[in-house]
Each structure stands twice: as C-alpha cells, then as structure tokens.
Amino acid sequence: MKKTYISTRGQQKPLNFYEAILQGIGDDGGLLVPDFKVNTKDLKSLLNLNYVDLATEIISEFTPDEVKDDIRELCRKAYATGLFPETVVPVKKAGDVYVTELFQGPTSAFKDMALSLLPYFMTFSLKQSGEDREVMILTATSGDTGKAALEGFKDVEGTCIKVFYPDEGVSPVQKQQMGTTTGSNVDVIGIRGNFDDAQTAVKKAFASEKLKQLGDEHSVFLSSANSINIGRLIPQIVYYFYSYMTLVNNQEIELGEEVNFTIPSGNFGNCLAGYIAKNMGLPIKKFIVASNKNNILTDFFNTGVYDANREFYKTNAPAMDILVSSNLERLVYFLCEDTDKVNQYMHELNTTGIYKVDEAIFSKVKANFVAGWLSEEQVLQTIGNCFKENGYLLDTHTAVGYGVYKKYQNESHDNTKNILLSTASPYKFPGSVYKAITGEDKDEYEAVEAIHDITKVDVPKPLQGLKDKEILHQKVIDKEAIIDYIGEAIKEL
Numbered sequence: 001m002k003k004t005y006i007s008t009r010g011q012q013k014p015l016n017f018y019e020a021i022l023q024g025i026g027d028d029g030g031l032l033v034p035d036f037k038v039n040t041k042d043l044k045s046l047l048n049l050n051y052v053d054l055a056t057e058i059i060s061e062f063t064p065d066e067v068k069d070d071i072r073e074l075c076r077k078a079y080a081t082g083l084f085p086e087t088v089v090p091v092k093k094a095g096d097v098y099v100t101e102l103f104q105g106p107t108s109a110f111k112d113m114a115l116s117l118l119p120y121f122m123t124f125s126l127k128q129s130g131e132d133r134e135v136m137i138l139t140a141t142s143g144d145t146g147k148a149a150l151e152g153f154k155d156v157e158g159t160c161i162k163v164f165y166p167d168e169g170v171s172p173v174q175k176q177q178m179g180t181t182t183g184s185n186v187d188v189i190g191i192r193g194n195f196d197d198a199q200t201a202v203k204k205a206f207a208s209e210k211l212k213q214l215g216d217e218h219s220v221f222l223s224s225a226n227s228i229n230i231g232r233l234i235p236q237i238v239y240y241f242y243s244y245m246t247l248v249n250n251q252e253i254e255l256g257e258e259v260n261f262t263i264p265s266g267n268f269g270n271c272l273a274g275y276i277a278k279n280m281g282l283p284i285k286k287f288i289v290a291s292n293k294n295n296i297l298t299d300f301f302n303t304g305v306y307d308a309n310r311e312f313y314k315t316n317a318p319a320m321d322i323l324v325s326s327n328l329e330r331l332v333y334f335l336c337e338d339t340d341k342v343n344q345y346m347h348e349l350n351t352t353g354i355y356k357v358d359e360a361i362f363s364k365v366k367a368n369f370v371a372g373w374l375s376e377e378q379v380l381q382t383i384g385n386c387f388k389e390n391g392y393l394l395d396t397h398t399a400v401g402y403g404v405y406k407k408y409q410n411e412s413h414d415n416t417k418n419i420l421l422s423t424a425s426p427y428k429f430p431g432s433v434y435k436a437i438t439g440e441d442k443d444e445y446e447a448v449e450a451i452h453d454i455t456k457v458d459v460p461k462p463l464q465g466l467k468d469k470e471i472l473h474q475k476v477i478d479k480e481a482i483i484d485y486i487g488e489a490i491k492e493l
Helices: 017-023 051-062 065-079 118-129 144-153 172-179 195-207 209-218 230-249 269-279 296-303 328-336 339-352 359-368 376-390 396-412 430-438 444-455 479-492
Strands: 005-007 032-034 091-094 097-101 134-140 159-166 186-192 220-224 259-264 284-291 305-307 354-356 369-373 418-422 475-478
Touching: 005 017, 017 118, 017 220, 017 230, 032 328, 051 065, 051 230, 065 118, 091 230, 091 376, 097 230, 097 396, 118 134, 118 144, 118 159, 118 230, 134 144, 134 195, 134 479, 144 159, 144 172, 144 186, 159 172, 159 195, 159 479, 186 479, 195 220, 195 479, 209 220, 209 479, 230 259, 230 269, 230 418, 259 269, 259 396, 269 284, 269 328, 284 296, 284 396, 296 305, 296 369, 328 339, 328 359, 339 354, 359 369, 369 396, 376 396, 376 430, 396 418, 396 430, 430 444, 475 479
Parallel strands: 097 418, 134 159, 134 220, 159 186, 186 475, 259 284, 259 418, 284 369
Antiparallel strands: 005 032, 091 097, 305 354
C-alpha cells in the first residue's frame, strides 16, 4: 500500500512520508494527514513489548513498509540511549487515577516524547529524499516545546533551529531552560506578544513567497518542530498504547477493556494523538479534554462553536495559554473527511475568528469527547488536595487534568478506569506548586529546594543547577518583526 499525506484543506499535492516530515505544513496552510487507512492493531501482539519495540510497531503503520528496521533503530536512538529511564514512561497511581508520567526525558516535559525522535525522522528523511539543502526549523512555543526542540536539534548536521516564545508568557524555569541552551545551530528569540502571535507568524513564514525565494537563493528550506508537523504527532500515539498495555500487563485491566484518557490540552496535538490511537483499535471510551481559564476548547467540545474572539489570559498553567489550537483542524478533518468543509471553517476562523461545525460532526464530537476547565485558584487547590490525599505531586497543567477529571467523575458517575497524561514535572512550575502545598509565596529557585524538602520528590536532573547556568540567548523582538527576522537569518546561512 502506498502511504501518502494530503492537506486538511485539499490544495496540496500528495506527499510521501519523507516529504511530509520535511515540509511540515501544507502549501495551502492546512495540516498534513494520512491519505490512507491506518491498520487496526492486534492488541494481543503488543503485550509485553518494551517502549522501543512498541513504538516501532505503531510508527511503522505511517512509514513505508520497507524501512521498519530503520524505524526501530531511530526509536532505539531516541528512547534507549539514556535520555529516558528504562521504562521510558512510568504509569503511577494518584488515588483512583492512573498517571502516565510523560516528563521523564531530557527537558522534563511531555514534548520530549516526540521531539527526541523528530530530529532522527528529519535526518533520515533528508537522506532518503537526497535533499542537500539546509533545513531551518521554525518553532513557536508556549514554554515546553521550545526547550525540547532545542535539545533535540542542537548540533544536528544539516539543520538549524529558531525558537520563538512569548517573553512574558512562560515560567521562569522554562525561560531559563531555553536561554541557557548550548549548540552551534540554535537560536532563541523572545517576542513581545503571546504564543498565538508566534504560531501565526510561523505559519505565515511557511506560506511566504518572499521567504521561499530567499530560501531558494541560499539553499535553505523551512520546516517545523511544532505539532503542525505530522512527525511530531505520530510518536505521541505510542504512549497511549504503552499506558494501556502497562495496565494490562500489571493486571489492572483486562485486554480489550475500555478506559478513559484525561488530557491537559492547549494546542490539542496531545489529545489528537489519542484519537488516532482509538481509530487504530485502542479501546478508549472517552477523551476528557481539560483546559485552563483560556477555555476555548471546553466551549468547542460543549457547543460545536470555536470562537477565538475572547480575552487572552496569562495563567499559572502557561503552556495552555492558547486561543488558536492548530491540531483541532486535523480533528475536524478526521470527523468529516471533507477538505472543502475544513477549508470553509478555517477561512471563517481566519476572517471572523469563529466557526461552527455541522450537526454530523458535532454528534461525533459528543460521542468521543467531554471537556471542562479549572480557574487558577482551582489549579492550586487541586495540587494541594491531591498531594494531601494521595501523596502525589502534580504540576499545574496535570492538575488541570486531574481536577477536570474529578469533576467529570462526580457529575457523570462514570467509573471507567481513567488514565491521566502528566505533561510536566512539578519542578518546572515551582512557585505555583509551592504555593499550592503551603499557601505561601517563594522565589522560583528557592521553591525548588523547599518543595523537595517537604515532598521528598526528586528534582529531575535536567532542572538541577539550572539557575547557575550561563544565559546565552536574550534577544527580544516585536511580534511584527518575526518574518523579517527569519528572512535575515536565511541570508546569513
């Protein structure tokens, strides 16, 4: 079977897997999706596989059949060379909730799960395509993607990476992580604006004829490390299967038993990967989509209306401070498989800031998803209560998921076993976490030591000694200057 990828908006010629990875986004501004039916997996065959072997089985469904052994080697390099613990993603318990810890990698955030593999995808695709131009990776981040992408791509031959983040919209720890990144090919740029401004500019860069022409002149092409790149999304499917199989292997559930997944959601890629896993045969009953005060996704899943015409809030769960959830476009496509309809909705969003899906799509939304949100005060209460009751320490984003799930459980009386995806170490947001468990304010770095003294939860190695590292990146530009900045960077290569 030939495996090609098309755009959600229907105006992109079909691409093979390597072209899809390298291009990152559709020429028409849409997102790339498989133009083939992905096989349903035999769950029994996945029992007792380690993470590398399971990843190989899942990811190979999206790649040419003849490179399965190559994919296994790429997965081995990403997950089995000491960057992650042996289990890669431990599944623990907090009361009656199973918590999949996706933050055990090199930057202590779930973005490592895909961004440890994407650079290998990229270099493999360059080789398979015979591409000898330099690839410039453009990345917008609300905090965690940036550092994970920088770590993944630093000093990778044939690439350079530019990360744009809201200068006043990430946590101090996230900012310090990005600003201290070493590597000869990395560049970190703060912007005077929010994440949506950065993401919009990056998308415009891909569509810019001026930048394309500059790239042709200087033998450079643009690609993305954001979840708009299908190469970011595919590896995320794996940990849904791994979480489920862990529960089966531990005799917590029977093979074939349905579970719910709760996912803290901002740009929606994390949750969308789960929807793909469900379509591949993973027995998932409901996705519980959890948002912070920027609750645009909650409103969409409850009403079918996506309305970005609202106030933007900076919160204590900053990676979710997003009003334009790119991957929702992919979900809408999967639910209708009609590129004309998706094109119409995205045109409405771009021109009016709002669109409403039809009843056929919304009925599928209601069949698969429920949603809720927490205020900043509720986030802190949830962290405090969970630690007090269960001895389990949540970060602010995972707390959003835990709290929303508890609300859903109380209101629905749904006793289906629930797996919560934990997206970051609590030590990435130490000020908020410390306040949640003590009621007091403390400097971020003093809070790290104090949290450890109180909870005895280990500080992840990537965050140890962070405050003493030299800051190497301090640029801040206006959001309107992003495109010109990229153009100048292309000329300098």
